[in-house]
Amino acid sequence: MTETSRGRAFTDALIRRSLAEQRATTDCPEPAILAAFYERALDQDETVHWTAHLADCQLCQSTLSAMVESEAAVGEPEPTDHKSRWRWSGWRAMAPIAAAAVVLLGIWVVDPMWVIDSKPTTTGSESPSATREQLEPRAPDAEVEARQTVSDTPELMVASAGTGESDRSAEASPPPRNTAPQRPSPPPAAPPGAAPAPASRDRVRPPVETLGTQNGARLSPPDWGPSHGATEGGTFVITSPDPSVRWRISNERTVQRSIDGGVSWDSPLDAGGLISAGVAPTPDVLWLVGEDGLVRRATDVVGWLPSTSPTDVGLSAIEAIDDVRATITTVDGRRFTTTDGGQRWIPDEND
Amino acid sequence: MHESSVSLPEEVIERLYRQTLRESDLEPDQLSATSFATALARSVGHRFSEAEPSPQDRDRYLDRLQLSDLALACACGDGDERAWARFIEELRPVLYRVGRALTGDDMEGRTLADSLYGDLYGDGPGTQDEHNTRTLFRYYDGRSTLATWLRAILAQRYVDHYRTNRRLVPAEDTALERQTVVAAPTLAGSPDTIRHLAVIHSALRQALRTLPSRDRLRMGCYYQQNMTLATIGQLLGEHEATVSRHLARARQTIRDALTGALRVEGLTPAETRTFLTEAAERWPFDLTRDLQEMADTTFSEGV
Numbered sequence: 001m002t003e004t005s006r007g008r009a010f011t012d013a014l015i016r017r018s019l020a021e022q023r024a025t026t027d028c029p030e031p032a033i034l035a036a037f038y039e040r041a042l043d044q045d046e047t048v049h050w051t052a053h054l055a056d057c058q059l060c061q062s063t064l065s066a067m068v069e070s071e072a073a074v075g076e077p078e079p080t081d082h083k084s085r086w087r088w089s090g091w092r093a094m095a096p097i098a099a100a101a102v103v104l105l106g107i108w109v110v111d112p113m114w115v116i117d118s119k120p121t122t123t124g125s126e127s128p129s130a131t132r133e134q135l136e137p138r139a140p141d142a143e144v145e146a147r148q149t150v151s152d153t154p155e156l157m158v159a160s161a162g163t164g165e166s167d168r169s170a171e172a173s174p175p176p177r178n179t180a181p182q183r184p185s186p187p188p189a190a191p192p193g194a195a196p197a198p199a200s201r202d203r204v205r206p207p208v209e210t211l212g213t214q215n216g217a218r219l220s221p222p223d224w225g226p227s228h229g230a231t232e233g234g235t236f237v238i239t240s241p242d243p244s245v246r247w248r249i250s251n252e253r254t255v256q257r258s259i260d261g262g263v264s265w266d267s268p269l270d271a272g273g274l275i276s277a278g279v280a281p282t283p284d285v286l287w288l289v290g291e292d293g294l295v296r297r298a299t300d301v302v303g304w305l306p307s308t309s310p311t312d313v314g315l316s317a318i319e320a321i322d323d324v325r326a327t328i329t330t331v332d333g334r335r336f337t338t339t340d341g342g343q344r345w346i347p348d349e350n351d
Numbered sequence: 352m353h354e355s356s357v358s359l360p361e362e363v364i365e366r367l368y369r370q371t372l373r374e375s376d377l378e379p380d381q382l383s384a385t386s387f388a389t390a391l392a393r394s395v396g397h398r399f400s401e402a403e404p405s406p407q408d409r410d411r412y413l414d415r416l417q418l419s420d421l422a423l424a425c426a427c428g429d430g431d432e433r434a435w436a437r438f439i440e441e442l443r444p445v446l447y448r449v450g451r452a453l454t455g456d457d458m459e460g461r462t463l464a465d466s467l468y469g470d471l472y473g474d475g476p477g478t479q480d481e482h483n484t485r486t487l488f489r490y491y492d493g494r495s496t497l498a499t500w501l502r503a504i505l506a507q508r509y510v511d512h513y514r515t516n517r518r519l520v521p522a523e524d525t526a527l528e529r530q531t532v533v534a535a536p537t538l539a540g541s542p543d544t545i546r547h548l549a550v551i552h553s554a555l556r557q558a559l560r561t562l563p564s565r566d567r568l569r570m571g572c573y574y575q576q577n578m579t580l581a582t583i584g585q586l587l588g589e590h591e592a593t594v595s596r597h598l599a600r601a602r603q604t605i606r607d608a609l610t611g612a613l614r615v616e617g618l619t620p621a622e623t624r625t626f627l628t629e630a631a632e633r634w635p636f637d638l639t640r641d642l643q644e645m646a647d648t649t650f651s652e653g654v
Contacts, residue, residue, distance in 0.1 A: 011606050011627070014555050016574045031503035032397075035495035038503065040588050041415065042494070043398075048564075055567035058575055059510060065576035066453055066506035067499075068586055073452035074445055074498065 019058075027053065028060050038067055237262070242283035249275055255288070255298070269303070271296050277317050285323040289315035293330075295342055299323060307342025357396045357403060364388045367413060375419035377426055381434055386425045394421070394492040421493035427471065428488035442498060449502050453509045463505060463512075547616055547626060554612035558605045566601045573598055 029037070029050055036042045037050055054060050236249040248256045248265055252274045256265040273294040280286050288296040293309035305323075309315075313330045320326035324341040327348075335348035368384055375382070391413065395404065398412055426434030446467065450460030473486035491500050559567065565587070572578040572586065580591040580598075587594070613623045 011602070011609060012574075014551065014609075015559070015570065015602070015605060019559070019571055019575050030490065031500055031507055032490060032492045032494060034507070035500040035503040036492075038586070039495045039499055051568055052564040055564035055571060058571065061568070061571045061576050062510045062513075063503065063506045064586055065572065065578055065582075066509055067502055068578065068582045070449040070452040070502060070506065071585070073448040074502070 028057060029053065034060065034063060034067070038064065238278045238280050238286065240280035240283045240286075245280070245283040247278065247280055247286050249278065249288075252276075252290075255286070255296075257286075269298070271304075276315060279318050279320045279326075281320040281322055281326075285320070287318050287320045287326050289318045289328050291315075295328065297323065297326075297342055305341065307338075308345070309342075310336045310345035310347070357392055357399065357409075359388065359392050359395065359409070363410070363413065364391060367391060367418060371418040371422045375422045377422050377434065381426045381431045382422050383425065383429055386429050387422060390421055390425050390489075390493070391416075393489075394494070397492055398494075416493035417496050418493065420497035421491065424488040424491045424493075424497060428473070428486040442501065445498055446501060446505065449505055453505060463509060466508065467501065467504060544626070544629075547613060547618070550612050550616055551609045554608045555605060558608035562601055562604065566597060569594060569598055570601055 033042070033046075033050060037047070037054070040047075042050065054064065236252075238247045238249065240246060244259055244261045246258050246262055248258065248262075249271075250256070250268070253271045254268045255271055255275075256268050258265045271288055271290065271294065273290050273292060275288050275290040275294070275296075277290075278286060278288040284299050286296075286298045288294070288298075290296075291314045293311045293313060293315060295307050295309045295315065297305045297307045299305060310328075311330055311334070313332060313334075315328050316331045317329040318326055325337075325339050326342065327335055327337040328345070329335050336345035337348065338345050364384075364387075368382075368387055371377075371387065372379060372382065394416065395409060395412060398404075399408070404412065423434055423438060427438050443464070446464035447461050450462070450464035451457050452460070454460045454463055467487070470487040487504070491497060495503075559570075562570070569583055569587070572583045573580075578586070580594045583589075584591040584594045589597075609627075610620070610623050613626065614620075618626060
């Protein structure tokens with residue numbers, strides 16, 4: 001990590017910590033308001049009023065985040081009987097096959113270009129390590145800058161359960177919630193049960209790999225097993241057209257390859273800098289770009305193939321056809337193309 | 352929802368009632384005109400806080416309501432069995448899926464979703480007025496879809512249970528956490544270094560406070576909730592590039608505030624970079640303890 005990126009990461013850590021110090025306020029909106037906010041059905045004055053609350057209330061932010069996360073579930077097929085639920089469990093047990101199937105589906109519906117969406121990831125319980133995770137730099141500043149130019153690009157990411165809750169201290173006074181009286185009584189077809197009290201988000205929400213598609217819709221397969229467990233600092237997976245071949249990026253700079261759909265991973269290879277985007281145009285080719293003009297190209301995990309970079313500016317996106325033809329995009333929007341494996345780069349004429 | 356309500360003109364109620372019957376597939380015997388009128392008045396009262404809205408504002412508000420969903424909620428709240436059957440058929444699967452998505456577990460998700468039914472059902476059909484009981488449906492105002500409102504309730508309950516669980520963390524875990532906090536390294540720097548840290552910490556808080564609330568919300572979603580740019584955009588109705596741009600700008604504002612604060616302290620740009628880099632290398636550390644130690648040292652030196 002360069003001196004500059006360390007400084008930026010430190011700033012990020014400070015921001016995260018300061019935000020974590022915010023306490024839940026006591027005038028949280030009712031579900032009806034939250035739902036209307038979510039559907040953007042509030043009037044302008046209400047939106048302004050409640051945004052001011054939501055900006056400082058981690059509790060409400062958590063609720064909104066949970067709503068966003070459950071959005072995709074609204075349209076999912078529902079197992080309706082015991083048998084189908086058993087099959088769901090069986091699906092989980094068949095994690096590698098499931099992973100391959102979903103990746104294959106992803107390959108069908110999106111271009112073979114992926115942009116890493118860096119998210120902090122944690123493992124384990126709400127432990128000191130989780131707290132520490134909150135305080136540690138999640139991504140360099142280049143991450144956001146990089147994402148500025150990739151808005152229309154499909155993205156692939158692995159995101160584990162966030163521990164945003166962990167900093168919401170237990171001593172924070174609970175805001176008034178739904179004011180409806182709690183009157184549990186047997187419903188017509190679904191007897192009420194005690195609401196769950198999950199041990200922690202890490203436990204109940206395992207790491208989930210999310211495939212972005214061009215239209216922004218997301219596919220969230222079930223737990224893919226421990227091989228996809230996120231590591232501290234962030235883990236991302238770049239898939240290739242072959243579902244069994246994928247590349248895993250840890251801590252935004254360590255690269256590993258799997259040739260069995262993520263069941264096992266090769267020895268790590270250091271990228272030598274922070275990675276912001278990558279693409280595997282064919283099963284045996286990986287291109288990566290990152291901060292300070294970082295360009296990396298590999299066909300295996302032995303080492304990086306020779307390539308140059310046309311710029312010292314951070315790179316935010318890359319498109320590639322094979323191991324010699326690729327186009328990279330800088331964070332300030334300039335594009336360069338190579339047809340010889342990165343030995344020479346030709347600037348886009350439109351720039 | 353507050354129990355405020357406003358009086359609505361009869362003709363408005365009748366128009367909406369007829370419109371709703373046409374659009375909702377409910378029969379007149381399922382949807383009590385009185386209940387529906389009460390729900391409308393309550394919704395308007397909730398929005399305008401009992402202040403009498405202008406007819407234009409009132410009608411604009413009413414025309415945006417999810418009337419079919421509001422009617423279904425009314426009918427269910429009144430204990431209509433066919434309405435309940437429809438609710439169970441159409442919305443229970445959705446609630447189960449949402450519960451599963453929230454908890455990450457099929458059975459836990461079902462339990463979470465099922466926990467709603469008792470509150471939705473109140474004390475059973477036909478008893479609401481008699482016993483003055485309240486079904487949760489009473490709090491649905493029709494401004495969002497019924498499904499989203501139910502999802503908001505589930506999300507709140509999930510978050511609340513999670514918080515409760517956090518409070519009940521086993522003693523040994525808490526002890527371990529405390530130990531770790533105590534064991535956190537100090538910056539072990541000069542008093543100047545520690546003072547500079549305090550300065551940027553203060554500048555950071557000030558900078559965050561002065562950011563527009565929408566920027567703070569984006570930052571909270573990004574840094575605390577770990578939401579992606581796309582999902583933040585989805586939440587706020589912005590393109591993810593817009594979210595990214597605003598985030599980058601807010602971060603730049605904060606960074607400027609930090610470097611500006613250090614400049615006031617007399618640091619050159621090069622010294623500022625070095626300071627931030629060194630601090631980053633030692634992060635995380637116990638700033639509070641560092642400050643306390645600095646205060647103790649200053650005090651002893653003074654003595």
